[in-house]
Amino acid sequence: MRPEARWVGFLRSATRALAWVSRGAAAFAGTPGRGLAGSVLFLFAFVPAAFTQQVALLRDSIAAPAPAALPIPFELGENMKYKVKAGVFSIGEARMTVARIDTIHNVPVYAAEWHIQGGVPMYRMDSKFQTWMDTETLVSRRFIKDQHEGGRRRYREFEFFPEERRWHRIDYDSTGTLPTSFPLDDISFVYFARTLPLDVGKIYTFNRYYKDEGNPVVLEVLRKDRRKVGAGEFNTIVVRPVIRTRGFFSEGGEAEIHFSDDERRLLVYMKTRLPGMNLTLHLEEIEDATLIGSGERSDRDREMRTGQTAEPPP
16 A cells, blocks of 8 residues: 555544544543544543644644635636546547636625536546535535436535535435535535645645535645646646545545646646546646736626625725
8 A cells, every 4th residue: 555545544544533532532521512622632642642743733624713715716717628538548528617706695606617528439428517616715505416427317406505504405305414614515625725735745634525424535735747738838736636425536536636836726637537447637728817816806806706896096
């Protein structure tokens, strides 16, 4: 087993351990509901000292405070086109788009979409993933998966109510509890990852996936690289995302994302494994738009994001 795989395994084991000792510490101290701080002391009494610093780092990562407004590196109107390959063969195309700003639950949200089309004989795919993200925190408010793969269709439509810690599956008319007040879905996690420092060698863990069984999500920053694609040649930061569910970033799929090593964090290249094939996406074209996080964004962009009208210059 590779060292990084053992390290990711340790992180997940430590997460489960923190949950266990939290319950134990709360019972021991007689203060239910205040177990996290006590559990850390409880844990230090039972694990080797060499691991305590790593567990503390993990605790800090997964118990982070409520997200503040993020510096947004992507663009309103950002539209990136990809060539889809299976091995060395081109089998289709994909698009990754931040199309517009909508309003959900009286909150302004980015409406973003991934659309992948193509396939090989006996296996075709035409799948669309849509997410609606809070313009300030990127918290997910709605998520749709419409997958046509290998002759099968899977459709899921979720609406999230973070303030109530509740989800509603619209197509199946069912409800459930969100594991976090700051949920992210498969696609919004990628946009969220673009806001992180992405320091090589660092492993980020988050308990923010909207399905509890998918947590913790692990983002492992592997290395820096240089990647030549149709849109040009880019210095990249290579990240391995793991969400413990089926899909592009499932465990065992050994997915990798190459983000551009600049302020835009463009998704330059991605590889993943689907049933029966290794799939890669290669950036072919970029349509320019106004950078949302820059000081040069228009007053109209500012008004759409915040709901406030910009004052005219004196």
